[in-house]
Amino acid sequence: MEIDYSQLSPMMRHYMETKKEYPDCILFYRLGDFYEMFFDDALAASKALEITLTGKECGLKERAPMCGVPYHAVDSYLNRLVQKGYKVAIAEQMEDPKLAKGLVKREVIRVVTPGTITSAQALDETKNNYLMGVVYLDGRYGISTADISTGEFLVTEVESDRELFDEINKFSPSEIICNNAFYMSGVDLEDLKNRYNMAISALDSHFFGDESCRKILKEHFKIGSLSGLGLEDYGTGIIAAGAVMEYMYETQKSTLEHITAITPYSTGQYMVIDTSTRRNLELVETMREKQKRGTLLWVLDKTKTAMGARLLRSFIEQPLIHRSEILRRQDAVEELNMNYISREELGEYLNPVYDLERLIGRISYKTASPRDLIAFKTSLEMLPHIKKLLKEFCSDLLRELEDGLDPLEDLWDLIDRSIVEDPPITVREGGIIKEGYHEEADRLRSAKTEGKTWLAQLEANEKEKTGIKTLKVKYNKVFGYYFEVTNSFKDMVPAYFVRKQTLTNAERFTTDELKQLEDVILGAEEKLVALEYDLFCGVRDAIAAQVVRIQQTARAIAGTDVFCSLSSVATRRNYVKPSINEKGVIHIKNGRHPVVEQMMRDDLFVANDTFLDNGKNRLSVITGPNMAGKSTYMRQVALIVLMAQLGSFVPAQEAEIGICDRIFTRVGASDDLASGQSTFMVEMTEVANILRNATRNSLLVLDEIGRGTSTFDGLSIAWAVIEHISSTKLLGAKTLFATHYHELTELEGTIAGVKNYCIAVKEQGDDIVFLRKIVRGGADKSYGIQVAKLAGVPDSVISRAREIAGDLSEHDITSRAREIAQANANTAQHKAVPKPDEVDLQQLTFFDTVKDDDIIKELDGLELSTMTPIDAMNTLYRLQTKLKNRWKE
Incomplete structure (x- = not known):
């Protein structure tokens, strides 16, 4: 909208000047009791918020489009705009309009974006709200991730797009800021925005200067060298972290004192779980409904605090790969299991604890309300009891948590002495400070409530001193309080009475004492509100000064909560402590799917065994009909391994888990319409990723490879994939491979490491019953027609299908597959051709070709x-x- 600035009114000109500084934001401009928006901002906000669009005289021929929201309800409107991806700049009145000369001074006090919003109303307390900075430089990605509401600040570097997407999927940031090189790198940003529902914006180049980024980090953390932060090996990461810090400074207009540390990490510190695996295993949200119910997090989360819920989520997102750390977590869970009474008592004390991390964030931001401080005090009251209980335990982790838990009695005492138990919502209402905390506040409070008593007492005292029986204390708006003496007694007026007014029948006087009392009484309420605000800010600042102690204690509470949750689930669901090895052996006896068994109400879950190693049992080919339980079984194994590596007990009778560096899954697929990729293309892309990035220490879960294309092509691809994975020279990873191609069962005995398993099925005439038990051997048929019958396909179709199946069986390719497998084995035996697990970069061909073909x-x-x-x-x-x-x- 083109605007002639010279014609604008002074107020509107200032609005437009402010707007020019924040062109990518909707500007909330404080006018009295409302935040107003004008011109294009008003058009956008009125539509997004569904509020009335009006107009305002602005000096132009046409009224300026205008809409507004009340200041006391601003958070709800602000949150709605931010959730829709908008940035909002808040311009506040910086002086009292009553005292202002001319135009009231206004300044933007902060910019609220999806990654920097701190409103408790807008945030999910069980999830972090991450802002991520991504810098693409010299073929590497620097990644810095911060949660401004808790003070968490992380940095790393990766080399490939896929690793970058894995980090994005791990943290699910609500906002990404990046340099122009990343914006122009060819990454599909629109797909990122839509897939993760996030805001993405490229910042000006001044955010990404190497020297400026180093400088801002050193100044913020008050150090002389970044080597003290462990960042010397993260050159690109330093630029990402510096850009994030600068962005937070510019948007928050705050010193960010609650960000007290930056944590560098390597993606190699944790198990690698790529995007599709997180989705397929439904770790923290279900694939379809995107809900928590039905996920691994839903099963394991019995936490009592918001901090614990967030930490548990991070445990699930980042399983460990170092045996010693896994064992430390196991020991903590085991000791809590053995002391379940103390564990339950800990839960009782954890339950009233509020979100200390976000509370101290708001306190540091100076946005905490009096009620936030009472919530803080309520939480602190539990700390001594929790610390006392933790002293009873011996495991290393629980002892460390006890050591890190500061009871913060001094802060509890400060709030207890200063803040009333039921304070008002806002800080400008008064009624915040307790009686006895501050002498002047007590005097003002007394003046407000006892002023009339003081005046009556003064009147009585002066009557007695002067002997003037008709002396009265009176008040009017012009003269304030005064003594009135009738003419008959004016000769008795003492010298310290100062005349204020002469009337026909009386005279009016004041005294120093009356003036002081007048000042106290008339200004008491206003002064008290102002003083209480100052005292409250003093208390809040005193707490903010202890941010490091509080954050350390918050981490200890979160850890205690997580281990109590894992212990509680383990005892209630009959989980066992898995032994952890580095030999690559996965041996599970009577394993159960943690989610499915909890979702089942009437049926008893059928437990199954699993044995995988890096030798003769590294690849299991699993056959059986649809709906029989193959996918559930394979996901179950992957989840048990993941649970073991996050330190949890697992749903099994016994379990021995070899540490896996990665888990890959290829389970089901649907057409990716947004990118124009077919089911088969999606499938092959995921298979390519697995074959290129898996190692012999990885766990692969592959379901129905090759089903998205013709039978012959699909069988060929599945066969070739098995040969590649089973070869110890090429990969040799532990693999569960479910398939409908029964021909692949011929590979056992011809390819080293391959073993056949199938889902047991009981036939009853033309019907079948799924026994859901994994047994050795391969299925000799798919039972597809029987499954169709169970699904309710009409009998006429079932009947015709049996006729066609009979005809086709004469041309069955199973026998041909058997011949090929045997031919491969014979060739290897008689011509000394190396077996598949001995080849280097060549693979056995599907067809036994000859040179003269x-x-x-x-x-x-x-x-x-x-x-x-x-x-x-x-x-x-x-x-x-x-x-x-x-x-x-």
């Missing part, structure tokens, strides 16, 4: 450099047809 000869003789694309496609189609005809023969 006519298709091979034709392919060898093609001049690809002279062929047009259409010629190449026609030739490829002709050769494929020729190959398919040979199969039919």
Whole structure:
């Protein structure tokens, strides 16, 4: 909207000047009891907030579009705008309009963005609200992640897009800021915005100067060298962290004193869980409804505090890979199991504890209300009891938590002495400070409530001293309080009475004592409110000065809460302590799916065994019909391994878990319509990621590889993938491989490390019953028609399907697959060709080809450099047809 600034009124001109400084924000401009928006901001906000659009005279021919929200309810409107991805700049009145000369001074006091909002009303207390900075420089990504509400601040570096996306998926930031190089790097930012529901913006280059970023970090943490923060190996990460810090300074207009540390980390410190695996295993949200119920977090989260809930989520998002750390967590859970009475008592004391991390954040921000301080005090009251109980335990972690828990009695005492038990909501109402805390406040409070008594007492005293029986204390708005003496007694007026007014029948006087009393009484309420505000700010600042102690205690409370939660779940759900090895052996006896068994109400969950190692049992081919439980079983194994590595007990009768550096899953797929990728393309992309990034210490869960294309192509791909994974020279990872291609069961005995398993099924005539038990051996048929019958497909269709199945069985490829597998084995035996697990970068072919094969000869003789694309496609189609005809023969 083009605006002629010269025609604007002074107030509107100031509004536009302020708006020019924050062009990417909606400007909330304080006018009296409202925050007003004008012009384009008013048009956008009225639509987003569904509030009435009006107009205001502004000096132009047409009224300026205007809308507004009341200041006392601003948070709810602010939160709605931020949730929709807007940034909001808040311009506050910086002086009392009654005292201002001319235009009231206004300044932007903070900018609220999706990643920097601190309102308790806007935040989910069980989740962190992360702001992430991403810097792309010299082929590397620097990543810095901060939660401004808790003071958490992290930094790392990664080299690939996929690692970057894994970090984004791990933290799920609500806002990303980045440099222009990242913005232009080819990363699909729109897809990122939509997939993660986040705001992304490129900042000006001044945010990303190497020297300026180093300087701001050193100044904030008050150090001379960044080596003291452990950042010397994170060159790009330092720039990301400096940019995030500068952005927080610019938006919050605050010193950010509650950000007391920055934690560098390597992605190699934790198990790598890529984006699709997090989704497939439903760790913290379900795939479809995006809800907590039905996830691993839902099962394990019996925490009592918001801090504990957030820490537990981070445990699940980042399982450990170092055995010693896993064992320390296990010991803590085990000791709490053995002392369940103390554990339950701890839970009782944890329950009243508020969110200390976010409370100290608001206190440091100077936005904490009197009620926040009472919530803080209520929490502190529990700390001595929690510390006393923790002293009873012996495990290293619980002892460390006890050592880190400061009871903060001095802060409890400060709040107890100063703040009333039921304070008002806002800090400008008065009624905050307790009687006896401050002498002047007590005097003003007494003046407000006892002023009439004081005046009556003064009147009586002066009557007695002067002997003037008609002396009265009176008041009017012009003269204030005064003594009135009738003319008949004016000769008795003492010298210290000062005349104020002469009337026909009387005279009016004042005294120094009456003036002082007048000042006290008339200004008492206003002065008391102002004084109480100052005293409250003093208490708040005194608490903010202890931020490091409070954050340390908050971490101890969160850790205690998490281990109590894990222990509680373990005892109630009959979980066992898994032994942890570094030999690569996964041995689970009667394992159960932690989520499915809890969701089941009537049916008894069927437990299953698992044995995987890096030797003869590294790849399990699992066959069986749909709906029989293959996917549940495989996810179950992955979840048990993950639970063990986060330090939890696991749902099994016995468990031995070999530490896995990564878990990869390829379970189900749907067309990615947004990017135009088919089911098969999505599937192959995920398979490619697994084959390129897995190691022999990884756990792979692969379900129905190759089903998105034709039977022959799908079988070929599945076969080749098994050969690649099973080869110790190429990969050799522990793998659960579910398939409908029963032909793949022929690979046991011909490829080292492959073992067949199937889901047991009981046949009753033409019907089947799923026993949901994993047994050795391969299924000889898919029971697809019986499953269709169970699903309610009409009998006529079932009947016809049986007829067609009978005809097709004569052309079954299983026998051909058996011949190929045997031929491969014979070739290896008689021609001394290395077995698949001994080859290096070559794979056994699916077909037993020979040098004089006519298709091979034709392919060898093609001049690809002279062929047009259409010629190449026609030739490829002709050769494929020729190959398919040979199969039919």
